[in-house]
Amino acid sequence: MKKFIDQLRDYDVCFETFLIPSMNGQKHMQTILLRESFKYFSEENIGIKHASPTNILDVSCGRGDYSASWTCSIAKYVSGGINYFCTDIPEGFCKDSGECYIEATKRKIKAVAHILKLCDDPVGVECDLYSGVDVIIPFPKQADIVHWSHSGYHVRDALGPKKNNLKAIEQGLQIAIAKIWSALDEEGLMFSIHQSNDTSDNVPAQMATLARPFTGILDNVPWYIEKNVHSHGGWVTTVHFGAPVKFPIMKNNKWQLLKNPKAWEFLDQDQQHTLRLLNFIAHDFTDENKAGLEKLAESGKLGEFIDIFKNAVQQNSDYIICKCAFQMACKSKIMADKLDTIGRDLRQRMPEFIKEMAETMMSAKKEHSEAVTSLKLTNFHT
Ligand SMILES: C[S@@+](CC[C@H](N)C(=O)[O-])C[C@H]1O[C@@H](n2cnc3c(N)ncnc32)[C@H](O)[C@@H]1O
Structure with missing residues (x-):
């Protein structure tokens, strides 16, 4: 069995803990908002093509599980079928x-080709989004829909000593948005979903905002996106949402032990789960031989970091809020007016979406415990 410290040093392992469907509402809410937007687009005849395939470009797609799930949830509104394109960094591998x-994403998209009405083989382009001049969709293709989710924070990764330099960060994001903008068709739509520090809807911003003073993680990528889209002459409509990231319920003495790296190999499952979550929150891609929490321990900030999150979890009685901005951007004013109306509707319907998110988390929990029970029974009988 892998030593616990090796789990912490493995980004995928910690990301997987963060993504557990019964304990994280973020991806459920993203999928709900995408599905509902596509319903409107289909009715309003924007973004989606009905007589020919719609080109979808998934930027920083990752391992492909979420790509397969969100594209399946919108497929029924894209009657002309889909051509799927994706891009991520060459260094990204499972x-x-x-x-x-x-490759993993293309394989997973192919496995659901019948649901997507996939018209052609998926195509992937490997490149760094935040530097250089590579195109992110093969010429002369243009994207009708761009989907860009939870990647903007990584602009800091390659900046070395400049990773907290606001000018360098801004330049990296400018490059990314310029690449996306030139890949986007004149009648196309860009979706961006990133963590935000906005509290205009009175929902607190916790995950990135609490971590920012310790790790420098950006909690204002949506602000940069809006500014850059405007500089290209485009428009943005934003819908904010908060989603819970649940933590195991633990007493203070169990939290206290997390502050001592020497105790990490001897923790119970709840404590290890909590550390993997905190480590995902503290992660950055610089010096991958060390876990984010190890870096915090070295700089003497680990104890304070753990206390800040413990207090938030205990105040909310077992979760923190991951605050996100769901942004829809376009190049034409006519489309922008339609997006504003759709955005208003989505905001008004948020209580309905929160209920669906909570129900989806509950049913994932039930499925999980049924799977565990059947595993136990199978073991018992063999
Ligand atoms: C948190 S994951 C998000 C994955 C997926 N979009 C999602 O929402 O689940 C961040 C993604 O950004 C990608 N990424 C990191 N640095 C990048 C870069 N310089 N250029 C392009 N993508 C990058 C990572 O490889 C990873 O797939």
């Missing part, structure tokens, strides 16, 4: 299977 992210 440590368990050894596949690079692009």
Whole structure:
């Protein structure tokens, strides 16, 4: 069995803990908002093509599980079928299977081709989004829909000593948005979903915002995106949402032990789960031989970091809020007016979406415990 410290040093392992469907509402809410937006687009005849395939470009697609799930949830509104394109960094690969992210994503998209009405083989482009001049969709293709989710924070990764330099960060994001903008068709739509520090809807911003003073993680990528889209002459409509990230319920003495790296190999399951979550929150891709929490321990900030999150979890009685901005951007004013109306509707319907998110988390929990029970029974009988 892998030593616990090796789990912490493995980004995929910690990301997987963060993504557990019964304990994280973020991906459920993203999928709900995408599905509902596509319903409107289909009715309003924007973004989606009905007589020919719609080109979808998934930027920083990752391992492909979420790509397969969100595209399946919108497929029924894209009557002309889909051509799927994706892009991620060459260094991105799945440590368990050894596949690079692009290949893993293409394979997972092909496996659901019948649901997507996939018209052609998926195509992937490996490149760094935040530097250089590579195109992110093969010329002369243009994207009708761009989907860009939870990647903007990584602009800091390659900046070395400049990773907290606001000018360098801004330049990296400018490059990314310029690449996306030139890949986007004149009648196309860009979705961006990133953590935000906005509290205009009175929902607190916790995950990235609490971590920012310790790790420098950006909690304002949506602000940069809006500014850059405007500089290209485009428009943005934003819908904010908060989603819970649940933590195991633990007493203070169990939290206290997390502050001592020497105790990490001897922790119980709840404590290890909590550390993997905190480590995902503290992660950055610089010096990958060390876990984010190890870096915090070295700089003497680990104890304070753990206390800040413990207090938030205990105040909310077992979760923190991951605050996100769901942004829809376009190039034409006519489309922008339609997006504003859709955005208003989505905001008004948020209580309905929160209920669906909570129900999806509950049913994932039930499925999980049924799977565990049947595993136990199978073991019992063999
Ligand atoms: C948190 S994951 C998000 C994956 C997926 N989009 C999602 O929402 O689940 C961040 C993604 O950004 C990608 N990424 C990191 N640095 C990048 C870069 N310089 N250029 C392009 N993608 C990058 C990572 O490889 C990873 O797939």
